[in-house]
Amino acid sequence: MSSASTLSSICFEQGCWSKGERKIRVGADKRVVKRPSSSMSFRVSASSAEKKDIRIGLLGASGYTGAEIVRLLANHPHFGVTLMTADRKAGQSMDSVFPHLTAQKLPRLISVKDADFSSVDAVFCCLPHGTTQEIIKGLPTALKIVDLSADFRLRDVSEYEEWYGQPHKAVELQKEVVYGLTELLRDDIKKARLVANPGCYPTSVQLPLVPLLKANLIKLENIIIDAKSGVSGAGRGAKEANLYSEIAEGISSYGVTRHRHVPEIEQGLSDVVQSKVTVSFTPHLMPMIRGMQSTIYVEMAPGVRTEDLYQQLKSSYEDEEFVKVLEEGVVPRTHNVRGSNYCFMNVFPDRIPGRAIIISVIDNLVKGASGQALQNLNIMLGLPETMGLLHQPLFP
Amino acid sequence: MSSASTLSSICFEQGCWSKGERKIRVGADKRVVKRPSSSMSFRVSASSAEKKDIRIGLLGASGYTGAEIVRLLANHPHFGVTLMTADRKAGQSMDSVFPHLTAQKLPRLISVKDADFSSVDAVFCCLPHGTTQEIIKGLPTALKIVDLSADFRLRDVSEYEEWYGQPHKAVELQKEVVYGLTELLRDDIKKARLVANPGCYPTSVQLPLVPLLKANLIKLENIIIDAKSGVSGAGRGAKEANLYSEIAEGISSYGVTRHRHVPEIEQGLSDVVQSKVTVSFTPHLMPMIRGMQSTIYVEMAPGVRTEDLYQQLKSSYEDEEFVKVLEEGVVPRTHNVRGSNYCFMNVFPDRIPGRAIIISVIDNLVKGASGQALQNLNIMLGLPETMGLLHQPLFP
Amino acid sequence: MSSASTLSSICFEQGCWSKGERKIRVGADKRVVKRPSSSMSFRVSASSAEKKDIRIGLLGASGYTGAEIVRLLANHPHFGVTLMTADRKAGQSMDSVFPHLTAQKLPRLISVKDADFSSVDAVFCCLPHGTTQEIIKGLPTALKIVDLSADFRLRDVSEYEEWYGQPHKAVELQKEVVYGLTELLRDDIKKARLVANPGCYPTSVQLPLVPLLKANLIKLENIIIDAKSGVSGAGRGAKEANLYSEIAEGISSYGVTRHRHVPEIEQGLSDVVQSKVTVSFTPHLMPMIRGMQSTIYVEMAPGVRTEDLYQQLKSSYEDEEFVKVLEEGVVPRTHNVRGSNYCFMNVFPDRIPGRAIIISVIDNLVKGASGQALQNLNIMLGLPETMGLLHQPLFP
Amino acid sequence: MSSASTLSSICFEQGCWSKGERKIRVGADKRVVKRPSSSMSFRVSASSAEKKDIRIGLLGASGYTGAEIVRLLANHPHFGVTLMTADRKAGQSMDSVFPHLTAQKLPRLISVKDADFSSVDAVFCCLPHGTTQEIIKGLPTALKIVDLSADFRLRDVSEYEEWYGQPHKAVELQKEVVYGLTELLRDDIKKARLVANPGCYPTSVQLPLVPLLKANLIKLENIIIDAKSGVSGAGRGAKEANLYSEIAEGISSYGVTRHRHVPEIEQGLSDVVQSKVTVSFTPHLMPMIRGMQSTIYVEMAPGVRTEDLYQQLKSSYEDEEFVKVLEEGVVPRTHNVRGSNYCFMNVFPDRIPGRAIIISVIDNLVKGASGQALQNLNIMLGLPETMGLLHQPLFP
Structure with missing residues (x-):
């Protein structure tokens, strides 16, 4: 399979656009530039998951960090959200919970207990502190996981219990967790299966x-x-x-x-x-x-x-x-x-x-949460870590 | 030239990333997905102008609509800003005027009178009302121009003079202007050389x-x-x-x-x-x-x-x-x-x-100004009109 | 009793200040002005209820309109809050609910069912729509009442039931209600016992x-x-x-x-x-x-x-x-x-x-709620209607 | 002159209200309370300067601290603003500069050079740093002055010159200045003629x-x-x-x-x-x-x-x-x-x-500027320091 055809099946920021080209002359000097021959008959829309090759599950999609993951992935060429959970909003569409995501095609929200994790390749976990350990413990070990809660950030289990006032429920798992402060721990993250995404x-x-x-x-x-x-x-x-x-x-x-x-x-x-x-x-x-x-x-x-x-x-x-x-x-x-x-x-x-x-x-919400989470998953899956993250700041 | 190699010379949202691939197995079912073989040694950064094939001039870069154009173009695969003017800030760097654009490589701000318009293919004009007509009148006729001011929006020159309190200084040019309300006038915009971008x-x-x-x-x-x-x-x-x-x-x-x-x-x-x-x-x-x-x-x-x-x-x-x-x-x-x-x-x-x-x-600032301007220039140059514009809304 | 001694028992905006005077010369022309002889040894503080002669009950003190009543009454020379209810906050002090009122001496919040209405002269009712009718129906008929809810605003009981989806529980009382749009219904308000304060x-x-x-x-x-x-x-x-x-x-x-x-x-x-x-x-x-x-x-x-x-x-x-x-x-x-x-x-x-x-x-919250309510009660009790309300707007 | 008649000539927060009284029975227990006999025919309005006995000049009335002084004095029983300067707005009415003060009767803004300082008893100076020293130096020595600028705050003249980059223009005057941090320097302020109001x-x-x-x-x-x-x-x-x-x-x-x-x-x-x-x-x-x-x-x-x-x-x-x-x-x-x-x-x-x-x-703007300034002038003129300042905080 040539890289061309690979790329033609990829949905990137500006759409699935590699269907040929035509030459036109632009500018004062009539330079030749190339562009798609059929662009006008060709409607590009916000990336929908089905065209992407890595299937992402999003646990806890009804909070701000969950919505932010979805926002960022809309422009990621590989990660398509194919599974979304939100227990209290189960059965609802994502755009009824977050109308700013109306333009995207997203799976319906389901309860985490109804999720089929064999259908995804990686998971962002945006669940509340305290409930996360047990849920992640139950996930298939083949999954790459970035957890945005605080449940796996403290290496010392007793410290967790002191500050969070409850027993740690996944002590074994804690040992293999990599702390996801990307710029400082990039090499460890590369090899990690479960990353504890840092607090803001x-x-x-x-x-x-x-x-x-x-x-x-x-x-x-x-x-x-x-x-x-x-x-x-x-x-x-x-x-x-x-x-x-x-x-x-x-x-x-x-x-x-x-x-x-x-x-x-x-x-x-x-x-x-x-x-x-x-x-x-x-x-x-x-x-x-x-x-x-x-x-x-x-x-x-x-x-x-x-x-x-x-x-x-x-x-x-x-x-x-x-x-x-x-x-x-x-x-x-x-x-x-x-x-x-x-x-x-x-x-x-x-x-x-x-x-x-x-x-x-x-x-x-970005470098302090969902953005760094995506940066980490990019690394864990061997992708350029900036992928999907090069939006410039919104000012004013 | 194959489309693959074309694409490899293109800088898109996630960087210039098409240098080959490797197969790895991901997810519970060990599906094969492809990714760049050399991603880890490969640093992707915000698109810089020199890698892009269509050279954009930006007149009046020190205002909000100018900065918004730059923000949007950062993720546009073809349009690279190679000329920026801002008379009162001439000599300064863009990031000293708009520090949120620090991560981008941008040309230094110059005075419009020092601009070499033969070096660009298209122009966004973000100048104030009143000064725009004369400047646009002086531009090379080969340039595609989207004007964000109000100077060319009113077809009836006398109406312009009534509401703006000054004579119209480019009456001939007014006749060929296309009003850039994209969804309603797309066919005219396709053929336009000078588009008057609508007010918000x-x-x-x-x-x-x-x-x-x-x-x-x-x-x-x-x-x-x-x-x-x-x-x-x-x-x-x-x-x-x-x-x-x-x-x-x-x-x-x-x-x-x-x-x-x-x-x-x-x-x-x-x-x-x-x-x-x-x-x-x-x-x-x-x-x-x-x-x-x-x-x-x-x-x-x-x-x-x-x-x-x-x-x-x-x-x-x-x-x-x-x-x-x-x-x-x-x-x-x-x-x-x-x-x-x-x-x-x-x-x-x-x-x-x-x-x-x-x-x-x-x-x-987006559909009401710079976003619609980019949408129009995409159309004027035969590109998919959504190119560079598929950022999802920022909420919360 | 002379008016001087009356005034000396009144707490007005600048404190209970009428204990005598001394003459001093001020300004370029050495004019004589009079001021309290003992001002420096005399500490003035935000009016506390006990010094005031009209005892106010405040039902529903834990909401914004209730707090606003308290704010306004702090500078009212006659109205002292001596009874405050807030069912869900019963037992708490007002300043734990609204710390901006810390400087005032206020009665502790109690449950409305524990309130002794024989100890107050007038009542502001800031309870939610729907619960207000029954509570007001049960108040002593000697009380002057200003109700800030919507429960008595609609003269047509069937209209109330249509818009609020529940039966009106004080139909007889409704007949004597006066609608409190002060400037337009001042004469009716003067004679009213129960005023329905208008919506904002x-x-x-x-x-x-x-x-x-x-x-x-x-x-x-x-x-x-x-x-x-x-x-x-x-x-x-x-x-x-x-x-x-x-x-x-x-x-x-x-x-x-x-x-x-x-x-x-x-x-x-x-x-x-x-x-x-x-x-x-x-x-x-x-x-x-x-x-x-x-x-x-x-x-x-x-x-x-x-x-x-x-x-x-x-x-x-x-x-x-x-x-x-x-x-x-x-x-x-x-x-x-x-x-x-x-x-x-x-x-x-x-x-x-x-x-x-x-x-x-x-x-x-003022003319649209608590301020107009105070304006009405002033009128109902024969006081100047601006009393306690002449604060100037806060700008910027 | 009895204190009663004195008070009847004073305009306090709730108006000039001491024209007699009548007894009415209020509340469940028919207690007798007293109130003005003629209240209904008696219209109270925001205090206007002419009724007050201490005449205040306000220099630099077009800034926020100047407007804040006016807001506070509206409810002060003694201080009436009779002179207002604002060089760049000279000739305008205050409510054209600050429309939130529309309800007050205020003198027209004049240029400081046109001000007749013999007609005022005290001055709040809200002028910019740097211009204040010379102006205050030229004021009649009989005036009490609170200066809200930084021009007299630093006792060490050389320090002033170092931080403000210009020579001190009233070195002699500096020696008699009292720093107006009220709670800590109250006794000095009592005797001061010129108070340097602290920075926020x-x-x-x-x-x-x-x-x-x-x-x-x-x-x-x-x-x-x-x-x-x-x-x-x-x-x-x-x-x-x-x-x-x-x-x-x-x-x-x-x-x-x-x-x-x-x-x-x-x-x-x-x-x-x-x-x-x-x-x-x-x-x-x-x-x-x-x-x-x-x-x-x-x-x-x-x-x-x-x-x-x-x-x-x-x-x-x-x-x-x-x-x-x-x-x-x-x-x-x-x-x-x-x-x-x-x-x-x-x-x-x-x-x-x-x-x-x-x-x-x-x-x-209050304790950090105009409020503390008023607190200080109250003290300098022998009034209770809280006078005009007992407004409660505005929340929410």
Whole structure:
């Protein structure tokens, strides 16, 4: 089978378009460019699953991260969603739950207990914390799985039980889990069967801090993280606290020192330095839907300058598509990554000698959840990791 | 040249990825799927212009519609931006003006007077009203041009002069202009050299009303349009009235009966019925960045029922990718088209017998501006019109 | 008892401040002004109920309209809240439910069944529709009552049953109810024992339309009301549809032609013209907390000009504190009435000859609910109706 | 003159209402309450200046802080605005500049050079930094002045020149300036003629930190302030960066380590400990109009516990109307002080032993600007400091 015919059976972003070509002359210099001979009689539409060659199951499709997976896969040339579960919405169509996906052809929502997992090749699991372990334990071992819940993120089972207040129900499985912080653990992810997709806060914190800790440029003590998140991170559950009238036009801290992302952050940082790191972590809820910023206050190791931190980050990420260390002095803004898989970061000198301020921003639903999940599955299946993820940020 | 090799030279959404394949077994049933043999050593990045075969000039790149063109073209397999002008920002890099485009490689901004138009194949013109006519008049006649300003939308030169308070400076050129309301004028656009891209309000109003007027289902009199728009439609100019503190948490009408989109709307409707139509049009400014809704109150022709209107719209747009008539009773919401080129619409019965309510929603910067512009240029150059436009809406 | 000593027992906005005075010289001309002799040793605080002479019961204190009553009464010199009920929050303090009221001394929330109504002089009832009729039926007849629910607004009991889908449970009581549209029914309210406080939409619509209909300046047919409301009107109930992520940055119509405020509006307009008026009414949900605008499209009676409408409204409201007809051409904006009891309105010519556009704006929680309720109770108890209501709008 | 007749000439929040009384029986127990005998024939309206006895000049009335002064004074029984300047808007009426003030009778805006300062008793100066020193230098020495600019906040003239980049133009005057952080410097303010009203950030930071530093409960080193502000703090100037489309739905740091409020904060803290304190200060711009939060990360002195910090703040502010230390564990939210003069604060334990997290919130335009200014002028003129300031927060 030639690659041409392979490609002609592939549905990519601009449609299934490789049916021949014609030459026309364009521009002032009448250059010849080629385009499909039959384009006008040929209607391209948003990719539907049946034309794609890798069948994706989506567990927990009625939440924001589930919908975001669907949005991203609409432009993925290989991954077609062929199975979608949502227990409380079982029987409904996806577009009745998320009308913005009306233009796509999607399978009807079913209950997870009715799902035939032999019909899919890989699974994104967007189920709530606590229910995920048992469900994933029951999945066929041939499946590649990216789990977006917190259920497999903590390697230390007792820590899970402490922070989540319930026994871990898949202790054996936990051992083979790979933590999916893509840029830092790419080689492990490549070989993984089950990836625990990182939390949004831990992604925004570890991406800048891990390279700096690895290079011994900052102290382990007194790492202070003032984090700010959009409300979509709280999910679609109907809670008084997340009503428009309660959120708009005001801000507030929440879960001061007790947020469940703390042990995940500390696990990641401690791994690097082979020593227990305790951080100060205060999340704040922002009147915005998407977006997350971590403002991180650190003490530099003796003799280290802000410039050294900058250079370290710059070189750590110079080949990365999705992590951008901005030019010196340019402030990362969440506006500038909205809807995209990018993480923008930068380092600033502090007024207090010996200290530095690190700022990183992501879209909590993309690089902080569904985007990174797709990035991971691309890697697990041997595809270019940017596939389906090169949408540019939506601004304004 | 085979289509395979053609495709291998094309940069599409997921990168320039057709360098061979390997077979691996995935899923529970060990089906064989193919993927690039060398994917891991192969870094895909946001499309840069040099790999693309059609060279695009972008005039007025420092405004929101200019930036939106760039965002959309990032995932277009053929159109590469090779020339960008922005007189007041000449010499700057695009990412200093729009940091959300940092990941893209783009030419430096230059002054329009320094532009070499022989080096491009087509042009998007995002310049302000009033200055556009003279600049377009001076462009090489071989160029395909989509103009996003209002300067060529009004066929009647005297009407332009009345509403814009200045003489038309390209009267001859006006005669060959095609009005770019894609779904309704596709055949003309195919042959056009210069397309006047419709205004956002006129797009949201004409898409539902034109088929109904054509079918004689509604009366010409007393068409009342209560329109609502996000603030981005006002552009990036620094005006007190558009400050966050002036816009957030409140609404207001503006330009009551005097908005410059009125003659454009009336021109479009009058053309259909071959008779002068005068509409009531009241735009309202909404505390949101993107999104536009037209709530249109109409009197039906004698004997016509709301159901007839619905069926007419349904059949008019059944084959369209970008215009969706929702299921009966489903309310179109601007949230559900944000960031996308879709127009959602629906028809509702009024309490007053013989009347109906029509609601249409678009993203004012996409279907209302840059998205429709790209849709038009695709058609003008013989490409599938959806190319680069199949991003799904960003929700939440 | 002298009026001085009376006043010394009254708590007004700036505290209980009348304990004597001293003369000091201020300003360039050393004018003598008087002020309390002991001000510095004298700590003034937000009015607490015990110092006030009219005891107010608040039923349903845990919703937004209940909290708004409390906010307004904090600066009322006579009304002290001495009884607060909230069945689901019984036993809690008000500031645990509404922390913005922390500075006030308020009674603990109790269940309505535990309330001793002999200890209050008047009641604001902020209970949900449907439960209100029975509770009010059971109150002592000596109480003055302002009911903010819809339960007593429709004079025609069968209409209530049609729109609310349940039998009316206080049919006898309904007969003595006075509809509380203050500016238009002030004389009836003066003598009322039970006032049905108008809905927010009906307030914003009737204030401009009633004087025009009374004066026969507009036609009864084809009154088209495109109304827009902030989300707080939907209350504090935890609903997915009202989450920040679902509301922010987008708009949508809701309850098209079926909103429950329709019969109330039509009742009010029909009363004026002694003939059944059917209106077109389409509410829209706006991404803002407070604020409501009704954009009303009307046909003028033969020979009537927009100017006539303007003059009629101007003269109808020239002596009113809370209804302001703006200068000609000035657009009413919801921003400009936020947090206040004002209604701003204006009239504009339409492009279609013989038609006019009327715009009115209010804060849905103040003039559209709790503010008008206080205005009514002031009147019912013989106080100046502006008492406690002269806060200026909060802008920006 | 009796206090009764004095009061009858005073316009307070609920109007000029003391013309006699009548007794009526209200409530179930027919208690006698008194109210004005003539209330129904007596129309109360928003306080107009002529009825008030202290004449206020407002310099720079066309900005947000100027408008906020007017809003607050509308309900002040003594302060009437009789002079308003706004150079660029000279000749206009205030309600054409700020339509939300339409209901008030205000003097026409004039140019500051045309102002007759002999006709006022006190002045609020809301002019821009840099121009203020010279203007205030030229005012009659009999005037009481509260300056809301930064021009007199820094005691050290050279520091002013370093941070503001221009020579200080009123060095002599600087010596007599009193810094107006009301709760901490009340006694000095009482005797002051010219008060430099604190910046919003410095207010939110010093109120919690000063008592803790005074009591030696926290270390001087490594005080890290992550501050968040609404956009109104940036004023009404037309800047691209503050457009709705640039601000909404995203956050960003700005002026990292270089914000001009830094020296003011450090001056205040250094004064307490008689030693130079250097803080880390990073402000963030929030997508909201009003509101400010400072999240402050501190190291406690040896042996000190979070509880000690809490008790210190609790006792420092127990008698204050406007500073509230919330119950333990309750998070201060900017929503809960919106539109009011309150500062809410609390202390939280940090995960890192020996550290604590302090959170304070204010409305930047009220306690952070115009409200505190009024509080100060009340004190300077011997009035109760809460006068005109007891509006409760606007929530939702």
